[in-house]
Amino acid sequence: MAKKIAILGSTGSIGKKTLQVIDALGPEYKIVALSAHSNFELLAEQVKKYRPKFSVITNADYSDRLRQAIGDWDVEILAGPNGLTEIAELDEVDTILTAVVGAAGLPAVLAAAKKGKQLAIANKEPFVIAGELLTATAKENDAQLLPVDSEHSAIFQAMQAGTTEEVNKIILTA
Numbered sequence: 001m002a003k004k005i006a007i008l009g010s011t012g013s014i015g016k017k018t019l020q021v022i023d024a025l026g027p028e029y030k031i032v033a034l035s036a037h038s039n040f041e042l043l044a045e046q047v048k049k050y051r052p053k054f055s056v057i058t059n060a061d062y063s064d065r066l067r068q069a070i071g072d073w074d075v076e077i078l079a080g081p082n083g084l085t086e087i088a089e090l091d092e093v094d095t096i097l098t099a100v101v102g103a104a105g106l107p108a109v110l111a112a113a114k115k116g117k118q119l120a121i122a123n124k125e126p127f128v129i130a131g132e133l134l135t136a137t138a139k140e141n142d143a144q145l146l147p148v149d150s151e152h153s154a155i156f157q158a159m160q161a162g163t164t165e166e167v168n169k170i171i172l173t174a
Contacts, residue, residue, distance in 0.1 A: 006033035006087045008056075008108055009099035011042040014122045014148075018097050019046065033087040035100075038062050044069035051075070054090070056083035058104065084108035089115055097148070098122060103129055113137040118144040 005022065009015045015034075022029045035056035036043040047055050047070050056078045057066045063079035070077070078086055081104060088096055088108040096112045098105045099122040109126045112119050114137055121127070126134055127147075138145050 002028055002030040004030050004032045004092055004094045005097065006035075006054075006090070006093045006095070007031065007097045007099070008035045008084050008087065008105055009037075009097075009101070009122075010034040010046055011036040011039040012099050012101070014099035015097070018099070018122075019050070032090065032093050035084060035087065037101075037104075040066040040069055047073060047075050053092070054078060054087055056087055058083060058100075081107075085111045088112035088117070094118060095120060098126070101125075106130060110134065110137060113143040113145075114141055116141040116143045118146065120146045120148045122148045124149060 007015050007018055010019065022031065031050040031052045033054040033056065034043060034046050034050065034052050035058065038057070038059040040057055040062045043055060043057065044066060051073070052075060054076050055066070057063050058081045060079040063077060067077055084100065084105060085108045087093065088111040095118040096108070097120040098109055100108070101123065103125055105123070106126055106129055109119060109121065110130065110133070113134060119138070135145065137143070
């Protein structure tokens with residue numbers, strides 16, 4: 001059974017790299033949803049290539065242009081920032097990769113955690129803004145938080161090698 005993925009921020013550098021990784025991994029991964037803020041041209045190309053069921057353009061001013069660029073392709077287009085949360089709550093999505101800049105993706109991240117999803121978080125903001133709330137929500141709902149930002153991922157991987165009792169302090173430089 002294929003792993004069903006939603007990529008929030010698919011037109012940015014992390015989203016594009018994620019799609020390249022999924023291309024290399026093969027058919028065990030199915031793209032269910034893609035999103036962009038305003039880059040409707042690239043989002044339309046991605047929709048045509050990956051054929052997701054859903055597409056979100058968070059800047060609703062671009063929704064008509066996205067629809068025109070997609071043409072007759074069978075995809076449900078959601079417009080506005082609430083579209084990210086709608087995607088995060090979909091039952092047909094197993095894993096959410098979030099690479100949305102700033103605090104804009106936080107409601108979707110929290111919604112996905114409440115639904116018990118696997119969350120690959122590529123930016124620091126959800127942890128900085130609502131780290132305690134996010135981790136408590138994830139724990140309560142058996143959601144899995146996977147840091148994919150370079151510094152967070154390195155710490156996550158290092159922590160897997162030992163026990164938390166072995167760590168006195170973690171210092172991140174800015």
